[in-house]
Amino acid sequence: MHPGKSFWWVLLIFTLSVIGSLVPSNPIKNILEKLTIIWGVFIVWCWVWTFFSLQGLKVKRSVRTLRQAVGEIFIERIEVVNQSRFVKNWVRINDKSELTGPDRNKVITNIGKKQSRSYSISTLLRYRGIFNLGPTILTSGDVFGLFEKSILVPSTSHLLVLPYQVSLSQFPAPYGILPGGRAFRQKTTEVTPFSAGVREYQIGDPLRRIHWPTTVRKDMLIVKEFEKDPLTEVWIFIDMRTEIHESFIDELIQEESKGSLFWMGFRTRFQLPYSTLEYSISVAASVAKFFIYQNREVGLMTNDKNSSQIMANRGERHLDKLLENLALLDANGEIPLYILVQHVLSTVAHGSTIVLITPAIDTQIINTAIEIQRRGILPIVILIDKSTLEVTSQIGELESNLIALGIQVIRISLGDDLKSCLETGIWNLRKENTPSQRTVLV
Numbered sequence: 001m002h003p004g005k006s007f008w009w010v011l012l013i014f015t016l017s018v019i020g021s022l023v024p025s026n027p028i029k030n031i032l033e034k035l036t037i038i039w040g041v042f043i044v045w046c047w048v049w050t051f052f053s054l055q056g057l058k059v060k061r062s063v064r065t066l067r068q069a070v071g072e073i074f075i076e077r078i079e080v081v082n083q084s085r086f087v088k089n090w091v092r093i094n095d096k097s098e099l100t101g102p103d104r105n106k107v108i109t110n111i112g113k114k115q116s117r118s119y120s121i122s123t124l125l126r127y128r129g130i131f132n133l134g135p136t137i138l139t140s141g142d143v144f145g146l147f148e149k150s151i152l153v154p155s156t157s158h159l160l161v162l163p164y165q166v167s168l169s170q171f172p173a174p175y176g177i178l179p180g181g182r183a184f185r186q187k188t189t190e191v192t193p194f195s196a197g198v199r200e201y202q203i204g205d206p207l208r209r210i211h212w213p214t215t216v217r218k219d220m221l222i223v224k225e226f227e228k229d230p231l232t233e234v235w236i237f238i239d240m241r242t243e244i245h246e247s248f249i250d251e252l253i254q255e256e257s258k259g260s261l262f263w264m265g266f267r268t269r270f271q272l273p274y275s276t277l278e279y280s281i282s283v284a285a286s287v288a289k290f291f292i293y294q295n296r297e298v299g300l301m302t303n304d305k306n307s308s309q310i311m312a313n314r315g316e317r318h319l320d321k322l323l324e325n326l327a328l329l330d331a332n333g334e335i336p337l338y339i340l341v342q343h344v345l346s347t348v349a350h351g352s353t354i355v356l357i358t359p360a361i362d363t364q365i366i367n368t369a370i371e372i373q374r375r376g377i378l379p380i381v382i383l384i385d386k387s388t389l390e391v392t393s394q395i396g397e398l399e400s401n402l403i404a405l406g407i408q409v410i411r412i413s414l415g416d417d418l419k420s421c422l423e424t425g426i427w428n429l430r431k432e433n434t435p436s437q438r439t440v441l442v
Contacts, residue, residue: 001050006145014039043146050147053140056084057091059153061133066157069323070125070164070282071270074099076133079118082111094137099123099159126273128281128327131159162323163285164272166419171290172353172380172408198222233299233312234291235348236284237341239358240277240304240333246359246386248274248414274414276359276386277331283357283382285326286418292319300325303333303340338368350376359384361395369407378408385413 017039021032060079068074078095082088088111095104101123108117134155141148198211201221214222272278284300291298292314299312300322308325337358348354354372356379358365365381372379381402385395395411402409412421 001047001147001149004141004145004148007147010039010043010144010146014043046142046144046146049142050140050149052086053088053142054091054138054149054151056082056086057088057138057140057151058083059093059136059138061136061157063133063157063159067160067162068125069162070128070272072125074123074125074159076121076123077118078106078121078136079116080108080111080138081116082113085113087112088140089143090140092139094139095121096135096137097133097155098131099133100126124270125161128161128163128278130328131161133157133159160324160327163326164270164278164282164418165285165289165323166282166422168286168290168419168422170423171287172378197225199225233297233349233352234287234355235299235301235312235352236288236355237337237357238280238284238300238302238329239337239356239360240302240329240331241336241360242331242333244358244360244386245275245277245280245331247277271415272418276384276414279384279412279414279418280357280359281326281329282418283384283412283422284355285323286422287355287382288322288326289319292316292322298322301340301344302329303335303337304329305332305334336362336364338362338364341368341372345372345375345377348375348377353378353380355380355382357382357384359386361398363398365398366401366405369402370405373405373407380408380410382410382412385411 014036017032017036020026021029021036023029026032058081060081062077062079064075078093080091080093090107090109091111093106093108095106097104102121104121104123106119108119111117132155134153134157136153137150138153139148139150198214199222201210201223205223209223211222211224272282288298288300295314297312297314298318300308300310302308308329310322310325337356337360341354341356354377356365356369358381369379369381383395383399399409399411410422412418
């Protein structure tokens with residue numbers, strides 16, 4: 001409990017009344033003595049009122065989902081329940097959530113006994129990561145504002161904000177190779193179109209893999225084995241070195257983002273922050289989403305501090321795993337991307353696709369793409385142009401060299417529309433390349 005704004009004025013009047021009542025020759029001594037008692041009782045009464053002002057109050061948070069993506073509107077409903085038998089004249093809710101957006105503080109008045117009051121907060125999600133929903137500070141006091149009392153309601157839930165994604169209708173695929181080709185002789189725990197045979201059941205094998213005709217014939221549990229299909233694998237490599245990523249503050253983009261909430265039924269286009277890291281992760285999320293929806297196996301490798309690695313797999317559940325990993329990535333790596341690619345290139349099967357995403361202006365990218373191509377793997381290089389806000393860009397020469405070698409390149413500048421760049425940029429490249437320049441996988 002702490003004094004409010006009116007307390008010091010009341011305390012001054014009370015002190016003057018006490019001093020005046022102690023003066024023997026004061027003609028209004030009797031009046032001041034009565035005022036001293038009245039003010040003293042008033043202060044004690046307000047203190048008792050404030051002491052019980054938060055008794056029986058409870059805060060409830062309700063949300064539809066705790067997983068949303070950047071660019072979406074997060075709606076949270078906060079309800080204050082009065083479980084006591086006395087009316088609460090006023091309650092101030094101070095939300096200490098980590099979400100950034102509109103003012104999340106609110107003052108609610110006249111909450112009746114055994115009643116509740118609620119309100120909603122709409123926040124435009126601009127940044128990915130995990131955010132605490134709370135804690136919440138409830139403050140109340142007497143109606144005259146002499147005293148205030150606060151309690152802290154701890155955080156009980158977290159919001160996972162996934163990277164910004166765009167839905168792609170097309171993206172490069174290997175030339176001349178159709179999915180479902182030659183099987184790669186490598187056993188897998190996943191069910192694929194390629195059956196390798198049967199074996200005896202072992203503890204931990206899923207029951208759906210039991211081959212019942214052989215089980216009945218052998219009078220023992222027999223399970224099916226499958227082989228991997230490398231032609232459905234897509235590997236996404238993201239360059240997460242600290243020194244190559246930059247962020248720019250653009251006042252115009254910030255002003256546009258402030259008006260991105262719903263207004264008269266419309267919503268303006270969301271704009272990603274001017275950050276090479278955010279653009280790289282959003283591109284990776286969009287590409288992964290496209291290939292997962294194409295029923296392709298997608299894997300992820302990064303050169304960040306934790307060396308994040310997710311093995312190739314397919315399905316909606318695997319996409320959720322990829323997006324969760326991308327939501328928590330940070331540019332804290334030290335190892336160059338080409339070293340990571342060379343280290344794992346021997347494990348990538350012939351006929352796969354490797355997508356390299358980097359804002360670095362490094363000639364080693366050319367050598368890495370050539371080595372990938374030489375091994376019968378399709379390289380796709382996505383360059384994030386971080387010099388967009390400057391007069392000239394140094395990434396154009398790197399892009400031209402890659403195109404001259406017949407390597408598919410997509411260049412994205414900060415502020416560009418991701419969907420347009422990832423889709424229309426592909427056709428521009430195909431028009432520039434002659435048939436002899438295209439990569440032929442054998």
